[in-house]
Amino acid sequence: MKHTDIKDILLTKDYISKSVTVCGWVRTARDSKNMAFLALNDGTTLNHLQIVIDKSSGIDFPTEAAKLGASLVVEGTVVENMNNQTPEINATKITVLGECPGDYPLQKKFQKLETLRESPHIRVRTNTFNAVFRVRSVMAAAIHRFFQERGYVYINTPLITGSDCEGAGEMFQVTTIGYSTEYKNKEEYYADDFFGKKAGLSVSGQMEGEVAAMGLGKIYTFGPSFRAENSNTLRHVAEFWHVEPEVAFAELPDIIELAEDMVKYILRDYMEKCPEELKFFEQRFEKGLTEKLENIVNNDFEVVDYTDAIELLKKADVKFEFPVEWGCDLQSEHERYITEQIYKKPVFLINYPKAIKSFYMKQNDDGKTVAATDLLVPGVGEIIGGSEREWDYDKLVNEMKARGMKLEDYKDYIDLRKYGSVPHGGFGLGFERMIMYATGMSNIRDVILYPRTVGNIR
């Protein structure tokens, strides 16, 4: 259908006095005896275009055109509104494409995010979700640009896999047959399944990313990861988008530098390209958001040793729900205290105890810690997890054995340490968490089109 985007009409005065055709959904309607005013939105901008209908002009104005949510094609002349000088349209012809009955879920102007979650297919027609998804799109493009400009090769890693990268047993199983008592045991059942062995949805593209980096030097992946975590929190979903660079000839400080550069690049690009959306989030969701983002892009992130962080937490004048001791896995309340109360900025925590981290992380010389890092940010907590990888064959194999892992499931991965092994590392950014941080949206379910969480799929 030939038509003009509402964004273009509102952006300049170029269309004044011109005849145009626009399409959109009715956001508000005022209908009186002689005149009617519709606010039309086609999704191209957060702003609505006012359609003015002068009923005395003889225009055919069907009552269905004044219903919230109805979709219309409007022909008319662009004029300047006398009061606020914004362009609007004096309609000459209105066609209803799709009528919209009274049970349309967006009858009220402001709806709770919770209520909107019940209509994921309709909530995209609100300004909140328009802004979220536009920012998501701009940030995805920025991520690709960041890595492409630096010579990283974009790799698509498999989504179905035979090995659990994080070893945390949070994989969704992929099968074409249901388990039946006809099988003597699980092994027999898996052998009969599609791949002849147990398979699942990948929790991370890292293992295959390492394979690619060992030939291509610098790579990144950007795709979905799946985790069957039974955690009903504001920052976990079962299907999330994962950005994972992997770099050969790199150590932990190189990985930290890359992560900081990437986060700043994404935020700068977003602030430059989405001023309208940023203003909207500032007004509706997080006061001081712009200032927060400006501070982040203009200042260094903090790098703090896990051991030092534990000391700081122990001295803290607050009662945590989970007690803090060296060796404990930090809970969200601890992470947030570190980044929100102590440093008030993004913090890379480094050198975690070996026992609470994944098998593949490079073991430090102290024999107790690994060269891992998590990036913690105010408001959200962890948005990045990464590490230098153990590249010594014996150390890796011994660690896997100590954890009772089946070495044959990781043959390719171990081989990388056999044939020309090099220091290397990478990280994973949770894309939804990055969006939460950039927009001030506090629930991860509100930054993805269809959130998948425990007991929730449609």
Ligand code: 4AD
């Ligand atoms: O810390 P994680 O588990 O690290 C890895 O998966 C590594 N293999 C990454 C790597 O080194 N290539 O996950 C990385 C990030 C987390 O910091 C978090 O932002 C996000 O992925 N994440 C989730 N996001 C939403 N919902 C979940 N259930 C998530 N689990 C992890």
